[in-house]
Amino acid sequence: MSLPPKITPFSATPDIRYVGGIAGRYTFPDALEHSVYSCRTASLSPTAVVIAAAVKSVPGDRVGLRLDHLGLLNGTLVQVLPDGFRIELGGSQSERSKLAAKINWLKKRSLRQAEDKRLGTRFQPKNPKGHLSIAGVEVECFIIDLSVSGAALSAGITPPIGSAVSLGRIEGRVVRHMEGGFGMQFSQPLAAADVEAEATAIRSPASDDHASPAASGSSLPGSPASR
Numbered sequence: 269m270s271l272p273p274k275i276t277p278f279s280a281t282p283d284i285r286y287v288g289g290i291a292g293r294y295t296f297p298d299a300l301e302h303s304v305y306s307c308r309t310a311s312l313s314p315t316a317v318v319i320a321a322a323v324k325s326v327p328g329d330r331v332g333l334r335l336d337h338l339g340l341l342n343g344t345l346v347q348v349l350p351d352g353f354r355i356e357l358g359g360s361q362s363e364r365s366k367l368a369a370k371i372n373w374l375k376k377r378s379l380r381q382a383e384d385k386r387l388g389t390r391f392q393p394k395n396p397k398g399h400l401s402i403a404g405v406e407v408e409c410f411i412i413d414l415s416v417s418g419a420a421l422s423a424g425i426t427p428p429i430g431s432a433v434s435l436g437r438i439e440g441r442v443v444r445h446m447e448g449g450f451g452m453q454f455s456q457p458l459a460a461a462d463v464e465a466e467a468t469a470i471r472s473p474a475s476d477d478h479a480s481p482a483a484s485g486s487s488l489p490g491s492p493a494s495r
Contacts, residue, residue, distance in 0.1 A: 281368065282314055282315075282364060282365070282368055283313070284313065284314065284368050284371050284372055284375075285311060285312070285313045285371075286309075286311065286312045286313075286371045286374050286375055287310070287311045288309070288311075288374075289308045289309060289310075289320075289392050289396075290308065290309040290312065290335045290336055290337065290338065290374065291306070291307075291308055291335070291336045291392065291412065291413075292306070292307050292308065292309065292319070292333055292334055292335035292336060293305065293306055293307065293333075293334050293447065293448040294307050294319070294321065294331055294332060294333045294334070295331075295332050296325050296329050296330065296331060296332075297330050297331075297332055298329055298330055299325070299329075303323075304447050304448045305321060305322070305323045305410070305422050305448055305449070306321075306410055306412045306420075306421075306422035306448040306449045307319040307320060307321040307333075307352065307410060307422070308320050308321075308392065308396050308410070308412075309335065310352065312335075312371060313371070314357070314359075314364040314365075314367045314368045314371065315356065315357055315364065316343075316346075316354060316355060316356050316357055317333065317341070317343070317354070317355050317357060318349065318352065318353075318354045318355075319333070319352045319353065319355065320351050320352040320396045320397065320410065321351075321352040321353065321410055321422075322397075322408050322409050322410040322422060322423050322424065323410075323422070323423070323424045324345075324348055324352070324353050325345055325353075326345070326348070327345055327346055327347065327348065328344065328345065329344070329345045330342070330343075330344055330345075331343055331344065331345050331355050333355065337370065337373075337374060338367070338370050338374075341355075341357055341359075341367075342357070342358050342359075343355040343356050343357040343358055344356050344358070351396075351397050389415065390413040390414065390415045390420075391413060391414060391415070392411075392412075392413050392414075393411050393413075393414055393464045393467065393468060394464070395464075395468050396410055396411045396412075397409075397410070397411070397468065398410070398411045398421065398435055398436060398467060398468055399435075399436060399470055399471065400421065400423055400433055400434070400435055401433065401434040401435075401471065402425075402427050402431060402432075402433045402434075403431075406471075407423055407424065407425060408423070409421045409422065409423035409435070410422040410423065410449075411435075411467060411468070412448075412449055414463050414464060414467055415463070416454075416457045416458050416459070416460050416463055417453065417454055417457045417458075418440070418443070418451060418452055418453045418454055419435055419438075419440075419451070419452045419454075419467060420446070420449055420450075420451050420452075421435065421449050421450060421451075421452055422448055422449035422450075423449070426445060426449075426450055427442045427450065428442065429442050429443065429444065429445065430442065433452055434471070435452060435467050436466055436467045436468055436469040436470070436471065437466045437469045437471060438454050438455075438458070438466050438467055439454070439455045440452045440453050440454040440455050441453055441455075
């Protein structure tokens with residue numbers, strides 16, 4: 269005889285849904301290279317999660333996803349979206365009940381927190397999609413977080429430390445590598461109120477004074493072809 273589900277202060281119904289950003293990292297276990305990328309949730313339920321991410325795969329591929337406060341989740345990519353993709357989560361009924369309780373805890377926690385954008389404090393931008401320019405070539409990236417003096421980013425390439433890069437309209441350099449991405453330091457600090465708009469801006473096409481590395485056949489620093 270099976271025991272009834274344990275009731276806790278955060279027990280929730282299976283249809284509970286969290287809409288908001290939870291930071292995380294993911295990988296595609298079946299890929300030839302097991303790279304780790306950073307992401308952020310857009311929505312989450314006990315059966316599915318939509319994440320904002322720069323590096324995508326194809327429907328049917330397995331995904332290993334580790335989210336802050338929730339731990340490791342496994343599932344299958346079922347839909348590619350303009351700014352990320354949707355994952356159908358696996359797990360037993362018991363595991364989904366536990367996830368529902370964690371989601372309920374997150375919802376209650378988020379109500380007690382206010383977004384903090386004070387000088388020097390890192391924060392998650394409302395729109396995590398960015399455009400990174402390196403060696404004259406622009407690539408899409410995922411903005412993990414921002415501050416007045418730098419950013420943590422994730423992309424399909426990892427520029428070498430010291431590389432000059434631009435994020436939106438902000439110039440800077442790569443100063444560190446980390447699991448799932450890299451850190452960029454801005455050339456000069458920005459006003460806290462301007463950081464997000466400048467970082468997520470799309471630069472106007474520059475005049476082609478010289479051919480880009482892609483056009484000339486050279487590869488980006490940090491890309492597979494340059495290694």
